[in-house]
Amino acid sequence: MKRFEYIRALEPQQAIMFATPKDASFIAGGTNLIDLMKLEIETPLKLVDISHLELAQIEATADGGLRIGTLVTNSDLAAHPAVTAGYPVLARAMLAGASGQLRNKATTGGNLLQRTRCYYFYQPDSTCNKRNPGSGCPAINGENRLLAILGTSVACIAQHPSDMAVAMRLLDAIIETLKADGSTRQISIKDFYCLPKDTPNIETVLETGELITHIVLPAPIKGMHTYDKVRDRASYAFAVVSCAAVIDTDEAGNLTTVRLAFGGIGSQPWRNEAVEGVLIGTDGNANIITQAADLLLENAKGSGQNDFKIPLTRRLLKQVIQRALATQGA
Template identity: 50%
Template structure:
């Protein structure tokens, strides 16, 4: 790890004033510190916001909830309001990491963890995300964990967050404080950028912007919510494929469906066309299969991750069968993924 200046911020204004092109915010540090040890990230200044007041609470926000950026993953998953009204979020958090990491990781930090692949970690390998213009060693390399949707020739890394996938299905928004003190609200899709030809730019945050909260809408009353994560080992691993679903039934038809996917794309993936296809329809295997085909119509894969197409197809159908009552609900949220 290289030397750096450490600043403990005493206010959001102080933190924003210390920001710059060679500075990084630290909250829980579960991702940043690992990358600094490997010299993948080498900030000259680290700004600690972990002790700021007012960022570690979960409060009512009209009919919904406002989750402070410093709320720990473990506390969020255990909150009675989350477990009762937003169970898909609690399940995703519990599937996301070890207990030790959940005790330290923050809500804002989880959203901003780096989208990455094995080549991003290896400073001897070319990586446009780590060094723009250097190339992408993942092209022609090991692709098992790479994305198949929303990628570009410059980057095929998949977004690692479980929490963000559930938040996308819940149609959550993100509150961001600008250096001048004003607040703006972004949808999840507005927060994350696709890689294009600048995979080093992962979000729409400007210099000095700080995520202060996640805003959950009113609970979807009467909905069936589920999170299914398929991974190589059950103890602790990123998703090969994950599916978050919030489905409301009306008179034996799907009133509304909101699905989001992990392990498939550089950001939590949502396809409005898929949700629209399901709304108003009677649940059936044929409908679910057609919706899965639509989701994967533009997927780009190779021999190493072609199995993700089939895995995502089957996982989506299984989750929809449970959510609509065509099949009993599963007893757990995790499956162990095997190569197809």
């Protein structure tokens, strides 16, 4: 690990002032950043500790939603009564995401910013366009079993690793930030992540020194909340394919609410509202599910070892819809 300066911030504006140089990074739980620093994948010359800021509260909003401080730990968020009651899909996604020890340290804001687990990204002696733009993407013709099939480019096929972010995408979360000039902004999670295109090293729309302060969730959505995660072992593994869903039906058994977001298959948490539109108002029969899956995977592209993710995603979509119909029709 390269030498760095450590400085503790006591209030948000001070943290931003300390972190404005491009060679600085914020640190709170550090569950991803420290690993990357040990491998010299990330080499900040200054670490700005934000763990003592007053940003660890969960508060109700006027419209019935939640405002979550960026420093709320994954464990506290998953166990909060307002989350388990109104947003169980979020709680389930977070509990599926890591060990208890990691959840006790990892923060909400940090979880949104965790970086891909692509093999080549984690190998400093390998070329990687995320680490060294223009050097190439060996994953395209190499070890790519867990990598993305949607939202990729000729420069990068890395997958997004976060389970929590998939649920946040499903719930239309809003990310509140404080910028270096003292202004604030609200960013829809739909617009927060960048597709790799020819600049896979740029992963979010955050500016230098911009600090995530809160994540705001709209009012809860009625329906069956589920988080299905296909992985290589029963626990503590990243998703091969995952699906966060909120689904509701009417008395006739027709789908009235369908929200679907996927992990493991995209370069960012993946949601296609047009797919949901195909399903809403129908009885969710096999032909409709096939149409929805066709639309979801219309632009999917495997790279060899990860080709199996395409049929696996089809089966997972079918399973989620049919289980919701069976459960709510019972």
